[in-house]
Amino acid sequence: MSAKPPTSLDVARDAGVSQATVSYVLNNREGARISDETRARVQEAADRLGYVPHAGARTLRTGHSGLVLVPLADIPYGPLAVGLMEELDRELSRLGYSMIQYGARRLKGVAAARAWAELRPVAVLAPAERLTRQAVNVLHSAGIRAVIGIGAVGWSSEIVSTVTMDHEEIGATAAEHLLARGSRTLTAIIPTEDGLRDMGLLRAVGVQRVAAAHGVPYTQVDLAFSETATAARLDAWRAAGISGEGRTKHGVFAYNDDYAMLLMAVLADNGFAVPGNVAVVGCDDLPLAKLLRPRLTTVRLNVTDAPALLAQTLDEVVKEGVTRQPRLALWTHALVERDST
Amino acid sequence: MSAKPPTSLDVARDAGVSQATVSYVLNNREGARISDETRARVQEAADRLGYVPHAGARTLRTGHSGLVLVPLADIPYGPLAVGLMEELDRELSRLGYSMIQYGARRLKGVAAARAWAELRPVAVLAPAERLTRQAVNVLHSAGIRAVIGIGAVGWSSEIVSTVTMDHEEIGATAAEHLLARGSRTLTAIIPTEDGLRDMGLLRAVGVQRVAAAHGVPYTQVDLAFSETATAARLDAWRAAGISGEGRTKHGVFAYNDDYAMLLMAVLADNGFAVPGNVAVVGCDDLPLAKLLRPRLTTVRLNVTDAPALLAQTLDEVVKEGVTRQPRLALWTHALVERDST
Known part of the structure; x- marks a missing residue:
């Protein structure tokens, strides 16, 4: 616990390979001819030593961190919101992202934006009212590619893509x-x-x-x-x-x-x-x-389709800087008629 | 968006102060004699330019990232779990931590531990069954100070502090x-x-x-x-x-x-x-x-007291490496007698 964290050099020594080979194997790079046996040995050494590549390594590989940050709001979360988040997490995983929900709900404005940006997510999906121009500025300056706001119908923004709740x-x-x-x-x-x-x-x-x-x-x-x-x-x-x-x-x-x-x-x-x-x-x-x-x-x-559409929209903004669906409804609704009316 | 993220040097130039002053102000260091007027000018420049200190800056200041990572489990979250998380978030905020809930629920074992470790949290609070010896190894090697497991009564671990559910x-x-x-x-x-x-x-x-x-x-x-x-x-x-x-x-x-x-x-x-x-x-x-x-x-x-006790336990492990309460019950229970029995 108190020892210095192991480096890729330690892994290389332990596995008896070069540091470049360790990097190839652990970053899943294509193109390098490395035998399955060597790959297994490197992976084992990394696991045994507890080697963790810095987030930077992943960033180099994919061009971004893959983290999608969703700030938690200071309201009670009902079954609808909880279910939506679970499904969104699944859809994002499918596209290679990892969703993190950020607490510290009392952080507001630019201070909140700065705290989120510190984790270097590739995308932020936040309640519309938290995305002031200054906050969005902070997020974009930190290299976050997709900033998407969720707001009531009628709320609109020139600065971010929006998801609406009617x-x-x-x-x-x-x-x-x-x-x-x-x-x-x-x-x-x-x-x-x-x-x-x-x-x-x-x-x-x-x-x-x-x-x-x-x-x-x-x-x-x-x-x-x-x-x-x-x-x-x-x-x-x-x-x-x-x-x-x-x-x-x-x-x-x-x-x-x-x-x-x-x-x-x-x-x-x-x-x-x-x-x-x-x-x-x-x-x-x-x-x-x-x-x-x-x-x-x-x-x-x-909300069946919403999480998949939202994940897809986010992926488009990350990859292309724009989306074909700048405005997306978070749900459709329908009356279920029973006996109380 | 495509421009390079601003640096502390950009902030210093904009505010007409030295880079050291920027560092003092934005890291809230004590001891430096800097006027309120200068502090305000630096803060304004940082906000205007969207300057975000790397997480590393905060780490240098407090000795740790302040992030408490809680992996989300692949189960339906009921009102009890959701309420617990909300309260824990509040208690951790009070002690200066930020809670993040990590999705990507299908990540298992060492791969999951490695993904969590990439964010360099100071503490991880995870379901007991995910804390294999290898996973804990990865977490500790990455410098994470407190690894706390949540499990049913009867589950015990020599390697991490535990929170039990009876x-x-x-x-x-x-x-x-x-x-x-x-x-x-x-x-x-x-x-x-x-x-x-x-x-x-x-x-x-x-x-x-x-x-x-x-x-x-x-x-x-x-x-x-x-x-x-x-x-x-x-x-x-x-x-x-x-x-x-x-x-x-x-x-x-x-x-x-x-x-x-x-x-x-x-x-x-x-x-x-x-x-x-x-x-x-x-x-x-x-x-x-x-x-x-x-x-x-x-x-x-x-669960009224549990989030506060849990946050306190976690803070003790982070600061002292040990806790006076290695085993903490997540709830007490009581029968509420009404008319159905």
Whole structure:
């Protein structure tokens, strides 16, 4: 542990070959005539001594480090984001890259960009709001070839390629469905938690737009994830004429499946019929959606193709400096109709 | 983008100071008498030019890179693991480290260790099974000071400090509770999914141990996450005398809260009373546990202190080469009693 790290010269001595041969073998260079037996001996010596080529060696070989750096955001990661990252990692591996997710989430602006650049990644895939002009400048100056931003639809950048997330249309799709199934009012539930609230507001914009287009009453409800807060909300609804006995059907887009489950549990406890009095749409199509009674109608985000397309886009920017798809949607969405509407 | 990255000499020229001053300012060295005005000018020039000190500069300053590398495993990450990682990231930041999660999950053995070592982290925190003697050798030879393994209780290593996860006791705690609440048989559900199955088997060992100690019948059920598979299982239970009408109470530990929800939905659909005929215990205490009817009894993993302790342990090994806590439990657990048992 305290000894100096072994060098390629140590490996050469141990294997009884030249330093050039060690370099050929460990960097997988083509063209050199080296027997399998010699290759095996060099590899064994390297493993035994624990020789690690500097990242620089790999850079020389491929022209870049192969590292794709994805900064982690300071928000709760749900199953959708986690699944997306796993799939992206797989797709990047397939193309010869290694994905690293960078923590230290409180680092901001240029300081963050500088920390990422220190690892000499070949590409950075970051939330749009972190890619200020100065930060992008730092990344490009450090030789990073592809800087790709992820942002909401409407965000645009002249300086980097972009991947968009369309939250507004999720809300609009849920709202159109609720109206088609007979709802006479529309409500959007927005989580109060940090990091979720912004997405909730974007989804609510879609619900509000559809309500306005059809001339139906619209309500925005900011809701903490608790049964007490939800029950208090029901009291307010009752006061406003929404009740378990009324004949008007009320449509609620619940932000996501967890909030839909919370709402449905409290509605059932208080004698509201779903979907008779209140129709509920979630989002995500988590496993729990099918297990609720009634089974939950929800908006499913289809990310099947996104990681592969994203990896491919990134590879194009790394290799050619440009991409044929400067703007890529991270998901498509579709309504999954079940029994709660 | 194609221009050469700027050097500290470029920064010095731009700011009208010496290269030594640039180095003092950007490396935050103590002792040099440099005015705030000069410091600001150097910082501005560095930002404007996009100058990024090589990682080596930081290494010289602190004696190490400050990077803590955590390889990602090829298993689905649930909310517990994701939350743990987020908290660990925060704790490490507080101590001056930056956590990076390394993807490329298919890299194995020495090849994986070599890829991690290329980034010159100061510490690696990896699943125990990836830390073969050869891999650890590679990591230490590359100068990595702290190599910490995470493994199930019973796994031990002479070569690295360890963090343990005690799955067996989760099952045992659930089983003891089920017996105390009147169950006369015990069943452990084990998920068939890759990556979950191993944890399920460890938890089941605890259930089986308690069943044997109390002389009650024990059944292990391998279950895919589907209503059809679960319904088929209920038919088998009926054939074995477990039914919605019987007077014997059967206790089931359902591996986690998702499986508990699946089981409870199918039990209700088929006329079984929970907890009358079948008592159910989950694990994780997800938000959904409280929202189920009846509310779910579950085993809560308390990881509140673990990330802070882990970060501290890692810091000790980095600074002193040893730790006062060579063996650290990643969680404590406690039964949360609700209405399903």
